[in-house]
Amino acid sequence: MLLPTTLVGSYPQPDWLIDRARLAKQVPRVRARDLWLIEPEKLEAAQDDATLLAIRDQEHAGVDIITDGEQRRESYSNRFATALDGIDLDNPGKTPNRTGGSSTVPRVVGPIRRKYPVEVRDVEFLRANTGRMIKMTVPGPFTMSAQCQDDFYRDDEKLALDYAIAVNAEIKDLFAAGADIVQIDEPWMQSRPQQARLNALKRALDGVKGTTAVHICFGYAAVVKDKPSGYSFLPELERSAVNQVSIEAAQPRLDLSILRQLPSKTIILGVIDLADPDIETPRTVAGRIRAALAFVPPDRIVVAPDCGMKYLGRNVALGKMRAMVEGAALVRAELA
Numbered sequence: 001m002l003l004p005t006t007l008v009g010s011y012p013q014p015d016w017l018i019d020r021a022r023l024a025k026q027v028p029r030v031r032a033r034d035l036w037l038i039e040p041e042k043l044e045a046a047q048d049d050a051t052l053l054a055i056r057d058q059e060h061a062g063v064d065i066i067t068d069g070e071q072r073r074e075s076y077s078n079r080f081a082t083a084l085d086g087i088d089l090d091n092p093g094k095t096p097n098r099t100g101g102s103s104t105v106p107r108v109v110g111p112i113r114r115k116y117p118v119e120v121r122d123v124e125f126l127r128a129n130t131g132r133m134i135k136m137t138v139p140g141p142f143t144m145s146a147q148c149q150d151d152f153y154r155d156d157e158k159l160a161l162d163y164a165i166a167v168n169a170e171i172k173d174l175f176a177a178g179a180d181i182v183q184i185d186e187p188w189m190q191s192r193p194q195q196a197r198l199n200a201l202k203r204a205l206d207g208v209k210g211t212t213a214v215h216i217c218f219g220y221a222a223v224v225k226d227k228p229s230g231y232s233f234l235p236e237l238e239r240s241a242v243n244q245v246s247i248e249a250a251q252p253r254l255d256l257s258i259l260r261q262l263p264s265k266t267i268i269l270g271v272i273d274l275a276d277p278d279i280e281t282p283r284t285v286a287g288r289i290r291a292a293l294a295f296v297p298p299d300r301i302v303v304a305p306d307c308g309m310k311y312l313g314r315n316v317a318l319g320k321m322r323a324m325v326e327g328a329a330l331v332r333a334e335l336a
Contacts, residue, residue, distance in 0.1 A: 002298045002335055003289065003328045004064040006268070008215055008246055009076060009137040009183065010308030011054040011069030012317050017046055018074075024311060028074045029105040029147050030092045031082050035074055047072045048125060055130050057318055062325040065133045065181065065302070068126045069310075076185050076308060077139035077147060081106055084166055085113040086152065093149020107149045108159065114166035117173045127178035136179045140186035140214070141167050141200040147188070157199065164203035175210040183213040183246065189233050198236050205241045213244035213268060217307045234261040244268050248306040250288060251275045259295040267296050270306035271327065272320045279319035285327025298335055303328040 013020065019035050028035070038046040054069030073079045082089060086108055093107035123136045141163035145156065153159040171182045184204060205212060214237060231254075237245050238261060246268035249256065259267055271288040272280060285303075292301060303324060309317045 001064065001332075003301055003303050003332050004133075005303045005325050005328050006063060006065035006135060007058065007067045007069070007321070008217075008268070008270075008304050008306070008308050009067055009070050009135075009185065010073070010310035011057065011067070011071070012310055012312055012314045013069075013071055014050050014053065014314070017050050017071070023074070027076075027103075028078050029081070029103050030078060031089065032074045032078070051122075051125060052129060055126065057314075058321065059130065059132065061318060061321040062329075063132075063321060065135050066126065066130045067135050067137065068122055070137065070308065072122060076137065077144060078106075080118050080139050080170070081144045081147065083115065083118045084163075085115050086110040086162075087112075087148075093151070095147065095149055103147070105148050108152045110152055112159070112162040112166060114169050117177075118170060120173050120177045123174050123177045123179050133180040134178070135181040135183055135213070136174050137183045137185055137215070138167055138170055138174070140184040140189070141204050143186050143188040145200070160200035161203055164200040167204040168206055168208065171204065171208050171210075171212070175208070179210070181211045181213055181244070182208075183215055183244075184242070185215045187215070187217045189214075189216050198240060201240055201242070208241075211244065212242050213246055213266075214240070214242045215246035215268070215307075217246070217248040217270075231258055234258060238262050238265060244302065246270070246304065249292070250306050256292050256295050259292060262296075266300045266302060267292070268302045268304045269296075271303055272305035272309075272324050274306050274309065274312060274320075277316060279316060280323045280327070282323050282326035282330055285323050286330040289327060289331045293331075298331075 050071040051068050054071055058066050087106045088109045092104050094102050095105045097103040126134050141160050144163045145160040150159055174182050244266040245262055248270040250270050250273040269292050271285050
């Protein structure tokens with residue numbers, strides 16, 4: 001199919017599952033178990049139910065490549081990052097965040113090692129509950145290395161490479177468990193391009209057999225309001241082994257000529273503005289897709305929102321998702 005549709009990863013969690021009002025004020029880097037509204041012994045079953053809702057919403061909207069909506073996560077990164085050896089969970093650290101403040105983050109006190117597969121049950125549950133293609137997301141090694149206080153390595157590259165080894169093992173297990181696509185979330189590559197290390201991404205993909213994606217963005221629309229109109233780290237990604245690159249294009253009104261810098265990659269094109277509470281029309285979405293076709297052929301475009309949808313209301317997210325699917329169908333029909 002030309003112009004398949006997908007989510008970047010997350011979908012709104014139900015109001016009965018998590019304290020959405022408190023979640024809206026933060027992107028947790030350490031565990032935030034007090035956000036969950038379900039008692040611990042029933043939480044996994046409740047998260048399964050929420051995942052089924054996310055899957056069915058995507059299917060009913062007509063999305064082609066399904067995610068689990070990241071219903072079991074307090075943020076895109078913290079569930080994996082805090083499951084690793086080498087982290088002092090009881091005494092977290094502090095780092096500057098992307099908005100000029102500081103964040104409470106994992107504190108590294110020893111070698112970063114993966115103790116066990118973190119998301120394998122998640123992908124098995126997703127695989128068992130949809131017949132469509134599925135995608136799982138994992139936080140990237142550079143982003144995790146930027147979201148921690150390093151009291152052990154004192155060497156940024158060694159730290160990122162050990163995170164990469166952990167991510168590499170996780171990706172291989174996710175493919176073995178049934179994932180069709182695994183996406184590495186690396187938003188901090190965009191925010192810190194001078195420090196970003198492609199060696200870590202290369203190590204995370206070493207020996208991986210399967211379709212891989214990397215998501216880079218300017219931050220959640222709920223948190224970051226003013227965004228640049230161009231990316232600074234695309235040529236480096238063109239030289240990487242990743243198959244797909246997820247680009248935020250709608251909210252920042254991206255100059256799409258920049259996509260020429262990725263001549264061999266499939267573009268996961270952001271066509272849904274997550275800062276706008278109004279639901280796009282399919283015609284608006286189709287126009288955003290057509291604009292990209294001036295620089296990328298249709299067989300190298302996957303249609304998606306700009307970023308994760310978790311901070312939207314469910315009705316808004318569902319409406320935007322339907323508009324995305326219908327807009328892609330309009331352009332697909334024109335191409336046919």
